[in-house]
Every structure is written in C-alpha cells, then in structure tokens.
Amino acid sequence: MTDPETALDAQATTPRKAGNSRFVARMIESHSILGLAFAALIYIVSLTGAFTVFAHEIELWENAWAPTVASVSGEVYQNALEEAYAARDPDGDLDSLVAYGPSEFAPALLVRLNETDEQGNFQQTNWIADPQTGTLLGKAEAPLAHLIEELHVALHLPTPWGRYLVGLLGVCMFSLVISGILAHPTIFKDAFKLRVDRNKRTAWTDVHNRLSVWGLPFHLVLTFTGGFLGLAGLIVGAVAMIAYEGDQERALASIQGPMPVEGRALEEFPPIASMVETARTDGRPVELLVMQKPANAGGVTTVNVLDKRLLDQTQSLIFRNSGAFIESYGGAGAPGGIRALAMLQPLHYGTFGGYPVKLLYFVMALALTWVTSSGMKIWFARRQQQGRPVPRLNAAWQGMTAGLTLGLSAATLVAASGLGELALAACLGGWAAAFALLLSLPARASVLYPRLLLGSGAGLVVAAGLWLAEHGVKGIVPNAVDGSVLALGIVLAVAGIRGRGE
Structure with a gap:
C-alpha cells in the first residue's frame, strides 16, 4: 500500500493524476485532523464498547448469588x-x-x-x-457493568449531553472510516500487504491499514449505528418539529x-x-x-x-x-x-446470532481500539522521523491508554472484593494516577507503560481468584466471565513482561 507521506510527496505526470494526488492528499489531511482531534475519546468508547458487549454477563458475575x-x-x-x-x-x-x-x-x-x-x-x-x-x-448491584456501560454510551457525563457527545463521536468515526478509504486508493488491492521487516512506522502503518480493511463492514455498521443511537434524542426532536x-x-x-x-x-x-x-x-x-x-x-x-x-x-x-x-x-x-x-x-451491540456473533463483535471492537491506538503511534513516529518529536504528548497518550486499562482493572478488583461501591472511584483514581505519572516523566514513559500493563494484569488475576474463592462454581455464564477475567489478566501481564524486556 502507498505510504501516506509518499502519496503526499508524489508528483503526477498528467493532469488527471495530479488531481487524484491532490484529492488523496486532502483526504489524508482531513483523516489525520479528525483522528488527532477525537482519538482519546474514540479510544475510550471503542475499548469500553468491547466489554459492553458482555454487560449482561458482567452484571450476572457481580450478582453470582442470583x-x-x-x-x-x-x-x-x-x-x-x-x-x-x-x-x-x-x-x-x-x-x-x-x-x-x-x-x-x-x-x-x-x-x-x-x-x-x-x-x-x-x-x-x-x-x-x-x-x-x-x-x-x-x-x-452491578457497579462494574454500569461503569463500563456509562463510559461507553455517555463517557460518564451528565444526561443527555454525554450521549450526544458519543453520538457525535460515532459520526466522526464514520467520517474517519470513509476518509481513510478515500485517502488510500490502493487499500483493497494491498489488503494483505504487511511490511513488518521495514522501519517501525511502516510496520505500524501496514497493520493499521490491514485491520481497517479487514474490519471495514464492522467499522461502518458500528459507527453508523452508534452515531444514530447517541443522537436519538435530537433526532426525535427533529422529527417532532x-x-x-x-x-x-x-x-x-x-x-x-x-x-x-x-x-x-x-x-x-x-x-x-x-x-x-x-x-x-x-x-x-x-x-x-x-x-x-x-x-x-x-x-x-x-x-x-x-x-x-x-x-x-x-x-x-x-x-x-x-x-x-x-x-x-x-x-x-x-x-x-x-x-x-x-x-x-x-447491530450495534451484537445481540443477534448468539455467542459466536458476540465474540466476533468483541474481537472487532478491540481491533477498532487498536486501529485508533496505532493511528496515533504512526503519527508520533512520523513526527519523530521528521525531527519534530512531541514526547510530552506521546507520554500523555500512553498515560491515557495505560491509565484506562489500569483503572478498569482496579474497578474489577474492587468489585470482586465486594466493594463495588468503590468501582468508579477506583477506576478514575487509577486512570488519573497513571496519566499523571507518565505525563510528568515523558522520558521514562516507554519504560513505565509495560509496568502499568503488568500491574493491570496482576490486578485482574487477583480479582478472578477472589471471586472464585467467594462464590465457587456458580454456573456457565458467571464462571465464563471469571475465566475471561483471568485470561485477560494473564495476557496483560505477559504483554507487560515482554514490554519490560524490549
């Protein structure tokens, strides 16, 4: 696939090619501006959306006595x-x-x-x-499920403004998908091109584009339905008028x-x-x-x-x-x-087709989260290569992403400990602490980031153990959630350990 900067720098030899080149350049520019402006909020909504797919199961996990x-x-x-x-x-x-x-x-x-x-x-x-x-x-009582759902549908902002903001994010994400397609004329032709042996920026760009293409139907459906559902109140008002x-x-x-x-x-x-x-x-x-x-x-x-x-x-x-x-x-x-x-x-929550569809939605929502994160990594790598690094902004991004992971892990831990009323405080406290730590130490952000992942994973592993010790075997759904918490904790811990060794 054509690298974005190559497309920007390419000089066409015919008027038609020159016009196409200018159009692609404008699409790349609009795609970048939209992504940078809303990346953090899109990341939060995408990650929590993956877990909102299983909100009912998490609620039953929190009420295992039911x-x-x-x-x-x-x-x-x-x-x-x-x-x-x-x-x-x-x-x-x-x-x-x-x-x-x-x-x-x-x-x-x-x-x-x-x-x-x-x-x-x-x-x-x-x-x-x-x-x-x-x-x-x-x-x-389901404070963890409520926390995840509220972050996804309203970013924990007052009603109805939080929902409207998330609805606008859905519209923005839909625009990002469309502009991303238009910005890369060979995106389907290069659907399986992976240049992982090249420099870091090229590797990140290829994986970012491949996941974007492979998940394109999902991304279009999810962003369109999300925008419509978030703005439903405004739409009803417009219909009434x-x-x-x-x-x-x-x-x-x-x-x-x-x-x-x-x-x-x-x-x-x-x-x-x-x-x-x-x-x-x-x-x-x-x-x-x-x-x-x-x-x-x-x-x-x-x-x-x-x-x-x-x-x-x-x-x-x-x-x-x-x-x-x-x-x-x-x-x-x-x-x-x-x-x-x-x-x-x-269509938005994947509640049709049983658990195979739910699992597909979970994986694709995580892929959308990764596409958002990798898009930022590409931008930071580009700035580094151009000799215009932004270490503090990079550290802020890492603090936001690692902090959300740590905060959700802390909320899961307190919920499993029977202290669900502290879930929101634990999430926001862990999130804010991680963000402040990496923002204050931008030179050490790449070292601290995997340690935060390791801590998040450890918290989830402990949470799964505490829940099992308290409730024992409680049926397929709550035990499947507990097993998933344990598996996710192990994955995060392994990622953190591998990151420390790099």
Missing part, C-alpha cells in the same frame, strides 16, 4: 412486579416498572423500579427475583408505539400474568416487560418477545394496564422504517 433459570411463568412476573410496586415511595411519582429476562445472555430474573421522589430526584432500584415464586430476593408540529409525544408514539393516557385509577394490580401468556401464544420467550403508570388504567404495559429468526428480533405486544390488548408493534409484519430502527441496537 438463581438462574431458562424461563419463568406469567405468575412469577406478576408476583415480582407486585412486590416491586409495593416497595415504591408512596410520596413519590412512580414512572415505570420493568422486568428483564431471563435471557440467553443473563439467565436470571431482574426487576427495576423507576420513580421520582418528592424533591424531584430520579431514583432507580434493582432487585433479583426468585424465578420460582417471583419473591424479591435482594437488591441487584418537522412532522408533528413540535409534539414530541406523537413523535415518540410513531417510533415506540402507543403512549400512556389519562384513565381511571385501578383497584387491582394490572393482570400481568394473562398479558404474558397472551404474548407467548407461539412459544417465543419474553425478553422484557415494561409497565408505565401501573396504577392507571390508561397506562401502557409492553411485553417484548424475542424472535431469533429476525435481525430486528423483538416484537412488542402492547396492552392497556386494564388488560385490554392495543396492538402488536414491530416484528415480521411491521413497516420497513420501524424494522430498520429496531435493527440498530442489535
């Missing part, structure tokens, strides 16, 4: 939601009750209560429910189905069991159940059933809380636009 089961009856959903309803704040405003699973990726029954207290503060409470009776067994004269409720109804309306107060809890049994008439598993305004007959209960034969997967059966069936929303017979919107989330 009983697992393949499915539950309608009566169990009824009892679990009734108990959650009874636990509400009587002086607050109840927004919704939600039941999750059991699912293929998290075979446990979780119940969530969303409410607003007297002071106007939003509160969310999660429980694990007994899959045989629906009794709430205890609160579900354009098509519904600013009425956001009508816009939401066009996308999500019927919304709650004012109705009489219910004397009894909504008949959830009969709704579930109606939704299951063809044997499809219940994936999610959402009750909005449970005490109101005009409220809405949505039962999502899963159809693995479809990419959009989910069909929603929507009932009034009085028990009356309203309509079926989504699924095989839905309009193309509704089905396309429903495909965005499965």
Whole structure:
C-alpha cells in the first residue's frame, strides 16, 4: 500500500493524476485532523464498547448469588412486579416498572423500579427475583457493568449531553472510516500487504491499514449505528418539529408505539400474568416487560418477545394496564422504517446470532481500539522521523491508554472484593494516577507503560481468584466471565513482561 507521506510527496505526470494526488492528499489531511482531534475519546468508547458487549454477563458475575433459570411463568412476573410496586415511595411519582429476562445472555430474573421522589430526584432500584415464586430476593448491584456501560454510551457525563457527545463521536468515526478509504486508493488491492521487516512506522502503518480493511463492514455498521443511537434524542426532536408540529409525544408514539393516557385509577394490580401468556401464544420467550403508570388504567404495559429468526428480533405486544390488548408493534409484519430502527441496537451491540456473533463483535471492537491506538503511534513516529518529536504528548497518550486499562482493572478488583461501591472511584483514581505519572516523566514513559500493563494484569488475576474463592462454581455464564477475567489478566501481564524486556 502507498505510504501516506509518499502519496503526499508524489508528483503526477498528467493532469488527471495530479488531481487524484491532490484529492488523496486532502483526504489524508482531513483523516489525520479528525483522528488527532477525537482519538482519546474514540479510544475510550471503542475499548469500553468491547466489554459492553458482555454487560449482561458482567452484571450476572457481580450478582453470582442470583438463581438462574431458562424461563419463568406469567405468575412469577406478576408476583415480582407486585412486590416491586409495593416497595415504591408512596410520596413519590412512580414512572415505570420493568422486568428483564431471563435471557440467553443473563439467565436470571431482574426487576427495576423507576420513580421520582418528592424533591424531584430520579431514583432507580434493582432487585433479583426468585424465578420460582417471583419473591424479591435482594437488591441487584452491578457497579462494574454500569461503569463500563456509562463510559461507553455517555463517557460518564451528565444526561443527555454525554450521549450526544458519543453520538457525535460515532459520526466522526464514520467520517474517519470513509476518509481513510478515500485517502488510500490502493487499500483493497494491498489488503494483505504487511511490511513488518521495514522501519517501525511502516510496520505500524501496514497493520493499521490491514485491520481497517479487514474490519471495514464492522467499522461502518458500528459507527453508523452508534452515531444514530447517541443522537436519538435530537433526532426525535427533529422529527417532532418537522412532522408533528413540535409534539414530541406523537413523535415518540410513531417510533415506540402507543403512549400512556389519562384513565381511571385501578383497584387491582394490572393482570400481568394473562398479558404474558397472551404474548407467548407461539412459544417465543419474553425478553422484557415494561409497565408505565401501573396504577392507571390508561397506562401502557409492553411485553417484548424475542424472535431469533429476525435481525430486528423483538416484537412488542402492547396492552392497556386494564388488560385490554392495543396492538402488536414491530416484528415480521411491521413497516420497513420501524424494522430498520429496531435493527440498530442489535447491530450495534451484537445481540443477534448468539455467542459466536458476540465474540466476533468483541474481537472487532478491540481491533477498532487498536486501529485508533496505532493511528496515533504512526503519527508520533512520523513526527519523530521528521525531527519534530512531541514526547510530552506521546507520554500523555500512553498515560491515557495505560491509565484506562489500569483503572478498569482496579474497578474489577474492587468489585470482586465486594466493594463495588468503590468501582468508579477506583477506576478514575487509577486512570488519573497513571496519566499523571507518565505525563510528568515523558522520558521514562516507554519504560513505565509495560509496568502499568503488568500491574493491570496482576490486578485482574487477583480479582478472578477472589471471586472464585467467594462464590465457587456458580454456573456457565458467571464462571465464563471469571475465566475471561483471568485470561485477560494473564495476557496483560505477559504483554507487560515482554514490554519490560524490549
């Protein structure tokens, strides 16, 4: 493949070639500017995105005491939601009750209560429910899974601004992919060219370009869907302004189905069991159940059933809380636009096709992370070769990447130690310490970097051991997560040891 600087320096002998050369040069310049401006945020979103693929499994790992089961009856959903309803704040405003699973990726029954207290503060409470009776067994705490998800979808910034920023990053990444293709006219022709025996910059450039090409379909899908999901709030607002004269409720109804309306107060809890049994008439598993305004007959209960034969997967059966069936929303017979919107989330998170697809998404998300990192390494190597090194900026980049790894390892360690409430503090503390250390010692950054990797790996190995000592053998999903934590720790430790010897 043509090296970027060679393309910049090449002088064409015909007007057409000269025009192509100038176009390629402009694409390289725009690609570099976009990459440098957003590289750190893209790296964070890409790395945490790889682990967000397994967020449900990590959540079950953090609640290893939860009983697992393949499915539950309608009566169990009824009892679990009734108990959650009874636990509400009587002086607050109840927004919704939600039941999750059991699912293929998290075979446990979780119940969530969303409410607003007297002071106007939003509160969310999660429980694990007994899959045989629906009794709430205890609160579900998943600070590590929440930390990883929040970093991925909102960078832990306030709502909705964090999501909007991540959505803009998705747009930026999509632009990077397109400009990267246009900047390298021979990118497909040279899809298997690897010049690892050349200088460091050439080797990094070739591997960077090869991973970019091999993962191109994934990169395009991931960045496009990520941008759309992140900016969904703005898109709904735009649809409301354009098509519904600013009425956001009508816009939401066009996308999500019927919304709650004012109705009489219910004397009894909504008949959830009969709704579930109606939704299951063809044997499809219940994936999610959402009750909005449970005490109101005009409220809405949505039962999502899963159809693995479809990419959009989910069909929603929507009932009034009085028990009356309203309509079926989504699924095989839905309009193309509704089905396309429903495909965005499965396409972004890899929740279709079972674990083979999940593992593919994990690997490709790590590859995208590596492409971002190697792009920066190429830039630093270019500056070094040009006699314009930026050691402090290089050290800052290494501190950011190593610090994130160390921070996530520290969060995993405290979660495995039963101190999950410290996960966020451990992550940010380890991250900030590593960043400050390498930034203050730029001349030693290349020496300190592998030591930070070694420390991260050691922390994960210890975390896996502590979890196993506490919980023992707890089923396929939580033990698979623990084994993965151990394997990742060993990989990081080996990388750190090898890096120290170079």
